[in-house]
Amino acid sequence: xxxxxxxxxxxxxxxxxxxxxxxxxxxxxxxxxxxxxxxxxxxxxxxxxxxxxxxxxxxxxxxxxxxxxxxxxxxxxxxxxxxxxxxxxxxxxxxxxxxxxxxxxxxxxxxxxxxxxxxxxxxxxxxxxxxxxxxxxxxxxxxxxxxxxxxxxxxxxxxxxxxxxxxxxxxxxxxxxxxxxxxxxxxxxxxxxxxxxxxxxxxxxxxxxxxxxxxxxxxxxxxxxxxxxxxxxxxxxxxxxxxxxxxxxxxxxxxxxxxxxxxxxxxxxxxxxxxxxxxxxxxxxxxxxxxxxxxxxxxxxxxxxxxxxxxxxxxxxxxxxxx
Amino acid sequence: xxxxxxxxxxxxxxxxxxxxxxxxxxxxxxxxxxxxxxxxxxxxxxxxxxxxxxxxxxxxxxxxxxxxxxxxxxxxxxxxxxxxxxxxxxxxxxxxxxxxxxxxxxxxxxxxxxxxxxxxxxxxxxxxxxxxxxxxxxxxxxxxxxxxxxxxxxxxxxxxxxxxxxxxxxxxxxxxxxxxxxxxxxxxxxxxxxxxxxxxxxxxxxxxxxxxxxxxxxxxxxxxxxxxxxxxxxxxxxxxxxxxxxxxxxxxxxxxxxxxxxxxxxxx
Ligand SMILES: Cc1cc2nc3c(=O)[nH]c(=O)nc-3n(C[C@H](O)[C@H](O)[C@H](O)COP(=O)(O)OP(=O)(O)OC[C@H]3O[C@@H](n4cnc5c(N)ncnc54)[C@H](O)[C@@H]3O)c2cc1C
Ligand SMILES: Nc1ncnc2c1ncn2[C@@H]1O[C@H](COP(=O)(O)O)[C@@H](O)[C@H]1O
Numbered sequence: 001x002x003x004x005x006x007x008x009x010x011x012x013x014x015x016x017x018x019x020x021x022x023x024x025x026x027x028x029x030x031x032x033x034x035x036x037x038x039x040x041x042x043x044x045x046x047x048x049x050x051x052x053x054x055x056x057x058x059x060x061x062x063x064x065x066x067x068x069x070x071x072x073x074x075x076x077x078x079x080x081x082x083x084x085x086x087x088x089x090x091x092x093x094x095x096x097x098x099x100x101x102x103x104x105x106x107x108x109x110x111x112x113x114x115x116x117x118x119x120x121x122x123x124x125x126x127x128x129x130x131x132x133x134x135x136x137x138x139x140x141x142x143x144x145x146x147x148x149x150x151x152x153x154x155x156x157x158x159x160x161x162x163x164x165x166x167x168x169x170x171x172x173x174x175x176x177x178x179x180x181x182x183x184x185x186x187x188x189x190x191x192x193x194x195x196x197x198x199x200x201x202x203x204x205x206x207x208x209x210x211x212x213x214x215x216x217x218x219x220x221x222x223x224x225x226x227x228x229x230x231x232x233x234x235x236x237x238x239x240x241x242x243x244x245x246x247x248x249x250x251x252x253x254x255x256x257x258x259x260x261x262x263x264x265x266x267x268x269x270x271x272x273x274x275x276x277x278x279x280x281x282x283x284x285x286x287x288x289x290x291x292x293x294x295x296x297x298x299x300x301x302x303x304x305x306x307x308x309x310x311x312x313x314x315x316x317x318x319x320x321x322x323x
Numbered sequence: 324x325x326x327x328x329x330x331x332x333x334x335x336x337x338x339x340x341x342x343x344x345x346x347x348x349x350x351x352x353x354x355x356x357x358x359x360x361x362x363x364x365x366x367x368x369x370x371x372x373x374x375x376x377x378x379x380x381x382x383x384x385x386x387x388x389x390x391x392x393x394x395x396x397x398x399x400x401x402x403x404x405x406x407x408x409x410x411x412x413x414x415x416x417x418x419x420x421x422x423x424x425x426x427x428x429x430x431x432x433x434x435x436x437x438x439x440x441x442x443x444x445x446x447x448x449x450x451x452x453x454x455x456x457x458x459x460x461x462x463x464x465x466x467x468x469x470x471x472x473x474x475x476x477x478x479x480x481x482x483x484x485x486x487x488x489x490x491x492x493x494x495x496x497x498x499x500x501x502x503x504x505x506x507x508x509x510x511x512x513x514x515x516x517x518x519x520x521x522x523x524x525x526x527x528x529x530x531x532x533x534x535x536x537x538x539x540x541x542x543x544x545x546x547x548x549x550x551x552x553x554x555x556x557x558x559x560x561x562x563x564x565x566x567x568x569x570x571x572x573x574x575x576x577x578x579x580x581x582x583x584x585x586x587x588x589x590x591x
Binding site for chain 2: 072073096097098100101102103104105108109113114115116117129132133134135136138139140141142143144145146147181182183184185186187188189190191192203204229230237240241242243246247248253254256261262264271272273283284285286287291294296297298299300301302303304305309310313314317318321322
């Protein structure tokens with residue numbers, strides 16, 4: 001009853017998000033005096049479970065054919081069955097799109113309460129309390145979950161990983177009767193071409209906003225700059241909404257949450273919803289024509305100038321420095 | 324096709340951070356000089372619905388809001404954007420009810436309004452950012468749900484939903500009725516209603532119900548906190564002093580800027 005379950009997708013592997021989730025889960029389980037369990041679903045679940053077994057107290061693998069690729073109804077039905085059997089005090093998920101989609105419905109099926117985008121989970125008497133940003137990152141709230149279990153999706157990457165166990169824990173293979181709700185079917189999947197690493201793992205990011213003015217400068221100006229310093233490209237919502245770059249590039253409250261060592265914001269105003277995605281960047285740096293742009297309130301250093309003048313020159317200077 | 328779009332009226336989320344204050348005792352944002360607006364993702368949802376209907380050539384769009392009397396403005400604007408019908412459930416209880424309360428109220432109102440093929444909500448509200456109403460509503464109504472949809476099509480009579488994933492997109496085929504949550508993309512930027520349509524929208528009928536009209540536990544709905552409760556709200560004070568690079572010429576300043584960038588990237 002005091003156990004904590006973490007839900008993981010096999011396909012993602014034991015990435016920083018899975019590690020952070022296990023870390024958050026371990027600390028919460030310790031505080032509750034319960035065990036930490038993992039449910040791993042989908043293709044690659046067995047491999048991921050064998051890694052996770054090194055940090056959790058028990059792992060359940062479900063990699064039946066119906067679950068190989070993500071389907072919202074199948075996955076939900078699976079997690080609801082397994083969590084129902086384990087009857088945990090808390091279920092933790094990461095903040096990937098699939099987990100965000102599942103969490104409230106999972107809470108509903110388990111008779112619990114969900115909350116999302118958590119950056120901290122605390123035990124308070126008989127309740128769990130979750131800290132998260134609200135009002136587009138302008139405020140921080142503490143939310144008390146009234147029903148059990150607590151289902152929480154976390155900014156998993158911001159949590160420290162879990163310590164390893166001395167011996168790997170037991171792995172159970174679950175064989176479920178999955179309710180194959182056929183009212184929805186995935187008929188096509190498309191991966192957007194991106195650079196090498198995932199944006200979430202990038203150590204350097206060059207990001208462009210509405211002030212870029214069109215799609216071309218992303219290719220002719222920002223891309224060569226990014227290549228020079230080993231950066232990934234990203235954008236504000238305004239640039240994505242304009243159709244200049246794909247939606248997968250969006251950083252912010254409703255985009256990717258990133259944590260690079262350097263985030264170079266070019267022609268981005270720095271609305272709180274954008275900043276909510278980069279609160280863990282070590283150095284935020286900006287190029288903006290407006291010295292009063294809110295972005296500068298978060299910057300280590302900056303330059304007040306038209307990016308069209310600065311960026312070509314900046315590339316020259318950086319190339320020279322790298323010699 | 325009958326489409327229903329849920330609209331939430333919120334405090335303008337784009338007011339600058341420096342003008343934003345919270346009432347710590349009430350655990351909510353102070354209104355200040357901020358306007359009340361329709362949550363952007365709800366407008367993206369309405370725009371998606373309007374375009375879907377334009378492609379179909381037929382279909383009715385109903386808009387529904389649970390909120391204060393002022394939420395009428397959000398509904399009127401939706402009518403001006405060419406939604407057909409509007410319904411308001413007046414909230415005389417907790418000003419920020421939890422997501423399960425909202426989902427239950429909306430579910431009851433939807434049942435009362437009739438049968439819908441597509442129930443559309445925003446991916447999240449720009450005030451509390453819960454991102455739960457769509458999923459909970461689907462569970463309350465016993466329907467499937469697809470999140471982060473940005474386009475709806477209907478080739479050969481089948482419903483096709485394009486939705487964003489972390490790495491790209493997926494296309495799903497769905498049998499109505501279904502709940503979808505809508506996210507933004509370049510194609511669903513909300514249209515601006517014509518001034519004349521805004522004026523005529525105020526003469527269009529608008530269904531209004533109280534919580535007692537819905538056949539639900541109205542007292543529980545008024546309490547609005549059986550699922551979760553905000554126990555603390557604060558504004559974190561975190562400002563960095565930006566060092567603007569200096570120099571007489573653009574070349575000097577860019578040089579200084581480049582050096583500082585290089586200092587970070589070369590250490591990685
Ligand atoms: C619920 C909700 C969720 C949201 N989620 C997100 C999110 O996830 N991510 C996100 O980014 N936004 C999000 N937003 C939108 C956000 O509020 C802002 O509207 C958006 O971030 C603005 O993008 P921008 O800074 O590129 O554009 P603008 O606000 O138009 O700023 C452009 C900037 O470029 C500068 N500029 C112009 N020309 C030049 C030039 N030649 N050289 C240098 N500088 C120049 C200008 O001075 C200005 O500062 C959300 C909003 C809401 C309501
Ligand atoms: N009070 C409300 N009235 C109507 N729709 C709502 C209400 N609250 C939330 N919604 C819908 O649910 C979406 C997500 O909101 P939330 O789950 O609160 O983040 C919104 O974009 C609306 O479409």
